[in-house]
Amino acid sequence: MSAIYTLGIDVGSTASKCIILKDGTEIVAKSLVDVGTGTSGPQRAIEAVLAEAGMKKEDLHYTLATGYGRNSLTGIADKQMSELSCHAKGACFLFPNVHTVIDIGGQDAKAIAINDKGNITQFYMNDKCAAGTGRFLDVMSRVLEIPLEKMGEAHFQATEWASVSSTCTVFAESEVISQLSKGLTRESIVAGVHKSVATKACSLVRRCGSIVNDVVMCGGVAQNPGAVDAIEKELGQKITVAPNPQITGALGAALLAYEELIK
Ligand code: ADP
Numbered sequence: 001m002s003a004i005y006t007l008g009i010d011v012g013s014t015a016s017k018c019i020i021l022k023d024g025t026e027i028v029a030k031s032l033v034d035v036g037t038g039t040s041g042p043q044r045a046i047e048a049v050l051a052e053a054g055m056k057k058e059d060l061h062y063t064l065a066t067g068y069g070r071n072s073l074t075g076i077a078d079k080q081m082s083e084l085s086c087h088a089k090g091a092c093f094l095f096p097n098v099h100t101v102i103d104i105g106g107q108d109a110k111a112i113a114i115n116d117k118g119n120i121t122q123f124y125m126n127d128k129c130a131a132g133t134g135r136f137l138d139v140m141s142r143v144l145e146i147p148l149e150k151m152g153e154a155h156f157q158a159t160e161w162a163s164v165s166s167t168c169t170v171f172a173e174s175e176v177i178s179q180l181s182k183g184l185t186r187e188s189i190v191a192g193v194h195k196s197v198a199t200k201a202c203s204l205v206r207r208c209g210s211i212v213n214d215v216v217m218c219g220g221v222a223q224n225p226g227a228v229d230a231i232e233k234e235l236g237q238k239i240t241v242a243p244n245p246q247i248t249g250a251l252g253a254a255l256l257a258y259e260e261l262i263k
Contacts, residue, residue, distance in 0.1 A: 003022050003023055004022070004024070004061050004062075004262075005021070005022055005028065005053075005055065005060050005061055006020070006021050006024065006060065006061060006063070006064070006254045006257035006258045006261065007019070007020050007046070007049070007060045007062070007063040007064070007254060007257065008021065008064055008066070008086070008249075008251060008254030008255070008256070008257055009045065009046065009063065009064075009065050009066070009073065009077065009250060010065075010066050010067040010070075010083070010086065010247070010249035010250040011036060011037045011042045011067040011069035011070055011072060011073060012036040012037070012067045012068055012105055012106055012220075012249075013036050013037060013068045013069070013105065013107035014034070014035070014036050014105070014106030014107070014134065014135075014138075014220065015032055015033065015034050015035065015041065015246060016035065016036055016037075016039075016041035016042045016044070016045035017030070017031070017033075017045060017067075017246060017247045017249065018031045018045045018046055018048070018049035018250055019049070019251050019253070019254045020050075020053045020055065020060070020254065021251075021255065021257075021258060023258070024255060024258030024259070027251070028053045028055075029049050029050075029052035029053035029055075030049060030244070030247055030250070031046075031048035031049040031052060032045065032246060032247060036068070036069060036106070037067070037068055037069020037072055038069065038072070042069065042072070042073060042076075046076070061261055062078050062079075062258070062260060062261040063076060063077045063078050063079075063257060064078065064079050064080070064081060064086075064253045064254065064256050064257035064260065065077035065080045065081075065253065066080065066082065066083050066085075066086040066249050066250070066252070067249060068105075078257070078260070079257070079260055081256055083105075083110070083249050084110060084112060084120060084123055084125070085120070085252065085256065086248075086249045086251075086253045086256060087103045087110070087112065087218055087219070087248055087249050087252055088101055088118070088120050088252065089118075089252030089253075089255050089256055090242070090247075090248035090249060090250075090251035090252030091114075091242060091248060091252075092114065092118040093251060093252070094216070094242055094248070094251075095214055095216050095240060095242075097213070097214045098114055098214045098215075098216045098240075099113065099114050099115070099116075099213060099215075100112070100113060100114070100205060100208070100212055100214070100215040100216070101114065101215075102204075102205060102215065102218075102219075102222075102231065102239065103217075103218050103248070103249075104133060104197070104201060104219045104220070104221035104222070105133065105134055105221070106133065106134040106138070106220060107127065107133060107134070107135060108125060108126060108127035108133055109126045109132050109133050109197075109201050109204060109219075110123060110204065111123065111124050111125075111201065111204035111207070111208050112208070113209060113212070122208045123208065124204040124205075124208055125204070126200060129168070129169075130169040131166075131168060131169050131172065131196070131200060132196070132197050132199075132200030132201060133197075133221075134219070134220050134221050135169065136169050136196075136197060137151065137193065137221060137224065137227065139169055139173055140172075140173070140176060140189075140190070143173055143177060143180075144180070144186050144189060144190060144193075146190060148224065149223075151190055151193075151224050151226050152224050152225035152227075152228075152229075153226075154186060154187045154191075154226070155187070155190050155191050155194055155225070155226025155229060155230070156225070156226065156229070157187045158185070158187040158188045158190065158191035159185075159187075159188065160188050161188060161191040161192050161195055162179055162184050162188045162189045162191065163192055164176065164179075164189070164192040164195070164196040172193075172196065176189055176193070179192075191226065191230070194224070194226045194227045194229070194230035195230045195233075195234070197227050197230065198227065198230035198233070198234040202231060202234040202235055205235065211235065211237070213237075214240055215235070215237065215238075215239040216240050216242055217231065217239050217241050217242065217245065218241075218246075218249070219245060219246065219248070219249075220245070220246045222241045222242060222245035222246075228241055
């Protein structure tokens with residue numbers, strides 16, 4: 001029997017991610033374009049993943065879209081599914097023992113509880129407010145003049161963690177500017193910014209009930225070791241960062257595409 005190829009695409013608020021899967025088990029190619037919904041990002045991500053796989057659109061048997069902009073892909077995707085389902089699916093594939101998923105992307109943060117069968121039993125999500133999301137970190141990176149990729153390094157150089165108490169991104173930005181003018185180190189402010197994100201993420205996790213291992217973190221913010229450290233300290237336990245965390249949703253979408261096809 002010839003192989004079945006499925007495409008998962010995650011049209012995010014800040015980035016577009018694709019995965020091509022062979023027979024629902026083997027990752028053939030992946031792509032990430034640094035712009036998301038409403039841009040050329042989704043189309044470019046599809047072209048890039050097809051080029052990496054050496055395939056044409058016609059070679060794909062099923063395409064499933066997820067992410068904030070998933071509904072913009074009508075005509076391209078065979079089906080759309082929520083990010084919750086896709087992140088949970090991707091995390092379960094990578095870590096069969098996962099029971100808690102923390103996903104922090106550009107626009108929202110989620111905590112998902114998963115049972116032994118891999119089904120979602122509870123979830124909480126913050127998509128109302130930028131605080132506690134990647135957007136908050138993007139704003140702070142700009143104010144502090146520390147590139148996102150260096151935020152983790154700066155975090156671990158902090159000798160103390162500043163208090164960033166504002167619960168709104170706009171007020172927190174003013175708070176950070178005021179702390180900078182008072183002479184607080186940028187490192188201590190970065191650590192305080194990460195603690196602020198961690199507090200919000202952990203409140204979502206706790207609302208899901210008791211925290212059951214393994215705890216897996218995915219989404220773009222999982223690439224920031226400072227944010228991961230602050231969440232571990234806030235939760236009081238180790239968390240596992242998914243490999244290529246930003247594409248976990250696309251992976252889940254490609255897996256669910258395969259399930260749809262063989263139904
Ligand atoms: P979305 O699906 O909404 O586009 P992602 O899961 O792709 O969101 O995550 C985007 C967020 O990831 C950005 O807002 C940014 O804060 C963070 N991020 C992206 N790349 C990096 C990096 N190299 N280091 C640290 N953080 C990153």
